[in-house]
Amino acid sequence: MKAPITPARPLSLTHRRDAMLMREPFRISGYLFEAMPAVTATLSDGEHSGRGEAAGVYYLDDDPAHMESEIERCREAIEAGIDRQRLRDLLPAGGARNALDCALWELESLSSGEPVWRLAGVGPPRPRLTTFTLPADDPAVVQQRLASLPTALAIKLKLAGDLAADTERVRLVRAARPHVWMGVDANQGYGGDDLDGLVAMLVDQNVALLEQPVRRGAEALLDGWRSPIPLAADESVQDLAEIDAQRARFQVINIKLDKCGGLTEALLMADHARRLGLKVMVGNMAGTTLAAAPAFVLAQLCDVVDLDGPWFLADDPLAASLYKDGEVMVPARLWGAG
Known part of the structure; x- marks a missing residue:
C-alpha cells in the first residue's frame, strides 16, 4: 500500500x-x-x-x-x-x-x-467467487429465496440460534444444492452448551465455515474448545486492534469496511491477519455497487468473499452486471481511475 x-x-x-x-x-x-x-x-x-x-x-x-x-x-x-x-x-x-x-x-x-488497486498494492482486479446469503427464516421462505438466487457456487446461510430449526434449514439448502460451497453465520446466536451439537450437524452436512457462533464479549466460551470446521470472527473483531485478542479462538477474520473504518484499515488488518497465520474474509453490510467497489479491492487478498450486498437491494441499476457464474466483478472504472 x-x-x-x-x-x-x-x-x-x-x-x-x-x-x-x-x-x-x-x-x-x-x-x-x-x-x-x-x-x-x-x-x-x-x-x-x-x-x-x-x-x-x-x-x-x-x-x-x-x-x-x-x-x-x-x-x-x-x-x-x-x-x-x-x-x-x-x-x-x-x-x-x-x-x-x-x-x-x-x-x-x-x-x-x-487506479485504486495499484495504490493499494493488490494487483489487477479479477473476478472472485462470492457467497450469496440466505436468511434465517421459515423453510418455505428459504426455499423461495434459494430458487431466486442467481447462479451460486457458494452459499452462506444465516442461523437463528435454535438448533432444531437451524438443522432443518441447513439440510434443506444442502439437499437443494448438494455441490456448492456452504458456510453458515450464527450472528452471535449460540451459547456454549449448543456448540458441540451445532458443529456435529454442520460437519454432517458438509458445511465449510461457521461464522460468529457466540455473542461479542462472550468469546471466552470458545477457550479450550476446538471446532472441526473453521470459525470466522465477525462481530468479535471490529478493527486492527482487536485481532490479537481473538487470534487463538478464530481461524478466519471477516473484515468489513463499515466495521473497521475504511479500506485503509482493512488492508492493514488483512496483512496483520496473514502474518498471524489466519485466513481473511471480506464481507459487507449490504450497500450499493459504490460500497462494493472498495471492498472488492480488498477481496483480491481474501480467502472467502461475501460481496452480495448490491444483489439484494431494490434500486441499484448496476447490481445485476456485477454477478456472473457465481462470481463477482466490480470493474475498476466504476470507482476511481479505471
Whole structure:
C-alpha cells in the first residue's frame, strides 16, 4: 500500500443519506431488515471528486444519524485538507470514517491517474467467487429465496440460534444444492452448551465455515474448545486492534469496511491477519455497487468473499452486471481511475 498523499488544496465536503430499500425483508438472528440506510460522503478538491458509501454497524447503533454527526464534528479538519492516515487518528472505526476514507481513496486515484488497486498494492482486479446469503427464516421462505438466487457456487446461510430449526434449514439448502460451497453465520446466536451439537450437524452436512457462533464479549466460551470446521470472527473483531485478542479462538477474520473504518484499515488488518497465520474474509453490510467497489479491492487478498450486498437491494441499476457464474466483478472504472 502506497503512502497516502495529502490533498494539495482545501477540500469541500458534502454528504447525503440514502434509504437503501431491500428487494425483500431479510431476517437474521435477532433482526429483520427491510432496508439498510446509508450515508454517502463526497470530497472535492475543485477538479476531482471522491465518493464513499457507508451503512455503519447496526448492532453498535452506528446509524446514519450517528455517521452524519461524526462527519460534521470533523468537517473543519477534513476541509482543511487531510490524508487517510490522519483520518485514522481523527475518527474511530465505523461508518463515518469508512465513507470518508473511501472518498479519499477515490480522490487520490482520480488526482494521480492511478487506479485504486495499484495504490493499494493488490494487483489487477479479477473476478472472485462470492457467497450469496440466505436468511434465517421459515423453510418455505428459504426455499423461495434459494430458487431466486442467481447462479451460486457458494452459499452462506444465516442461523437463528435454535438448533432444531437451524438443522432443518441447513439440510434443506444442502439437499437443494448438494455441490456448492456452504458456510453458515450464527450472528452471535449460540451459547456454549449448543456448540458441540451445532458443529456435529454442520460437519454432517458438509458445511465449510461457521461464522460468529457466540455473542461479542462472550468469546471466552470458545477457550479450550476446538471446532472441526473453521470459525470466522465477525462481530468479535471490529478493527486492527482487536485481532490479537481473538487470534487463538478464530481461524478466519471477516473484515468489513463499515466495521473497521475504511479500506485503509482493512488492508492493514488483512496483512496483520496473514502474518498471524489466519485466513481473511471480506464481507459487507449490504450497500450499493459504490460500497462494493472498495471492498472488492480488498477481496483480491481474501480467502472467502461475501460481496452480495448490491444483489439484494431494490434500486441499484448496476447490481445485476456485477454477478456472473457465481462470481463477482466490480470493474475498476466504476470507482476511481479505471
